[in-house]
Amino acid sequence: MALVNKLVRNPSRDLELGICERFADSRTWISRHVLAKQPPGSIILIDRWYPSDAAFRRIVPFAEILQLNVDRDVRVPDLHVGVVTAPEISWARAAARTRGLSSTVMHKLEEHIASTQAFEQAIAEHGWVSCRNEGTIEDATMQVISEIYRALRCPGSWIKPTK
Secondary structure (H helix, E strand, O other): OHHHHHHHHOOOHHHHHHHHHHHHHHHHHHHHHOHHHOOOOOOOOOOOOHHHHHHHOOOOOHHHHHHHHHHOOOOOOOOOEEEEOOHHHHHHHHHHOOOOOOOOOOOOHHHHHHHHHHHHHHHHHHOOEEEEOOOOHHHHHHHHHHHHHHHHOOOOOOOOOOO
16 A cells, blocks of 8 residues: 555556556465466455556556466456446445545546446446445445356356346
């Protein structure tokens, strides 16, 4: 977090690239020492994998970050799900939390809007599944479950969306 805090105070390409490299190295370790040891057929849900960098990085292009992860043999998921909430709604939700707006990366709604737009663009460009999160947690959960079944090529006829 010290590097991230430093980047917020003094943005630079070298510093942001260094952060991306550290994250990629961490993902490489997870790929080799955690994911590789999971039983065959496991469903593994991971938050903050390299697609998250599409939202949080401002200087280093996402294509470069993606290549950085590929070059380090970071495990490529069978299914990418980008959970997206309208920026105004997610900002209001964060502000309502007990700890409030505690982000070290974003301090203004405009930054959050830009982040959301960058993430949505990466979702569209890479063909990832977009899961909207303005509704109920049950609706978002059912969408993710349905996409997991689709990725596994399993019939999910028992899954009925809630309304």
